[in-house]
């Protein structure tokens with residue numbers, strides 16, 4: 001397996017625990033001295049993310065942010081979603097609309113199925129340059145901020161290409177380096193421990209030490225689903241909305257129930273990305289913001305183990 | 314320690330910069346001359362890729378049961394120009410479609426002459442750039458048939474459609490197609506919608522249908538058709554009314 005040379009050459013090549021990303025380890029001398037206690041704690045730094053992975057991660061993050069903002073801009077041009085081949089204008093399953101009361105005040109009204117919600121300030125009606133304005137998503141969430149469909153589409157399709165190319169590069173790289181099969185696909189042992197892992201996550205007891213050197217089962221499932229189901233799905237549903245591509249992707253459009261269904265599912269995947277993003281950021285913070293950020297920028301990730309011996313499990 | 318501090322500061326700055334670029338920066342970039350051009354380059358890529366993947370494939374045709382109760386009109390729905398009002402007042406009996414520019418046989422066709430040509434009926438989906446879709450049954454003559462009659466010269470590259478509806482800025486609506494779309498079997502000049510004479514809101518008496526592109530390509534209220542080598546000198550130069558406002562000329566996605 002090809003490995004990018006870790007930055008700094010003094011990395012002693014040590015263990016990689018069964019099926020982990022750990023590649024090389026070094027006691028970290030930049031760390032403050034450890035308080036003496038029993039059992040002895042040892043900190044070492046592993047080289048966790050290779051340079052290509054780190055670059056692809058950040059390209060992906062920028063793409064997602066811009067695709068989300070420009071996508072919401074596109075959504076605002078007709079802030080309603082339907083199921084089926086065509087729009088049943090009287091029956092959107094989701095709509096972000098507005099009503100005006102007799103006093104002239106604007107109210108944002110979000111409907112989901114038969115339910116109506118007052119969402120003034122957020123959806124349907126929000127402040128734009130200090131004025132209550134009728135628009136689906138608020139201007140702080142859209143790219144560009146003002147209503148400007150043509151420009152939103154320009155951003156969306158440019159970054160859609162980068163997102164898709166970056167995604168293909170990632171999958172090829174992950175297959176080639178076996179990052180995919182080793183680190184992202186849950187192992188048999190992972191599946192057996194899934195109950196324990198769910199409870200631990202719920203109690204915010206995250207794996208420490210050597211266990212943190214590899215992705216745990218929930219992490220594996222989350223990354224796998226986000227990459228292949230959300231990522232693959234959002235691209236396919238984006239293409240299924242293209243009238244030109246529909247001349248060859250008719251089967252796909254029919255599979256999901258029609259072009260308007262494809263638009264709805266595309267939107268739901270985008271919301272799925274927001275949900276993943278929030279959980280992802282939360283986990284990054286609670287499991288050590290500095291360490292995690294360093295690992296995805298410089299590749300170096302510190303792990304703490306109880307005794308030195310355990311590193312050779 | 315210094316190194317760690319510097320690294321922390323870099324981290325913080327990198328995050329702040331990413332956020333600022335993504336939110337405020339996109340607005341600023343959108344206003345520049347160059348950024349929209351860079352972003353627009355993706356459209357050429359989409360056109361090339363989608364064109365190669367789908368070539369002459371046919372748009373899906375639906376059944377009578379799929380037809381929308383109302384074919385929602387968008388954009389102009391009732392042109393006010395004197396010439397159009399006069400034609401409409403007379404039930405479009407005086408209407409003639411002129412075909413000119415780079416053709417061997419310039420001509421003009423009345424509605425009766427157009428209806429007498431071989432026709433095609435297709436139940437196709439109409440996708441608006443805003444995101445919604447409606448389905449309708451269209452009847453008309455294939456554009457390819459009219460082009461064969463007029464015989465474009467070797468220099469002709471694009472088909473330009475001029476319309477009767479004046480837009481907010483006073484200019485007339487216009488659109489253009491490349492030959493790949495112009496000669497596609499489902500590209501028709503339609504004079505009927507859902508088995509009835511084309512209503513005014515939907516583009517009477519004659520409109521373009523190009524089911525593999527978005528709605529704004531399908532010019533309504535056709536006045537004349539010109540074959541040209543380039544559309545750079547026409548109106549804003551981008552090949553269509555909405556293209557001049559920044560929308561993509563290739564509207565296949």
Ligand code: HEM
Nearest residue numbers: 067068071072075160164235238241263266267270273444
């Ligand atoms: C290759 C990737 C993608 C392609 C080809 C693509 C394509 C499209 C298209 C054609 C539309 C317009 C739909 C309409 O006419 O209303 C759209 C809208 C949208 N896109 Fe994407 N997209 C891609 C990736 C993404 C990603 C990664 C996100 C979010 C993380 C996203 C979020 C949205 C949203 C929120 C909308 C507006 C809602 C809707 O109309 O579905 N897109 N996209």
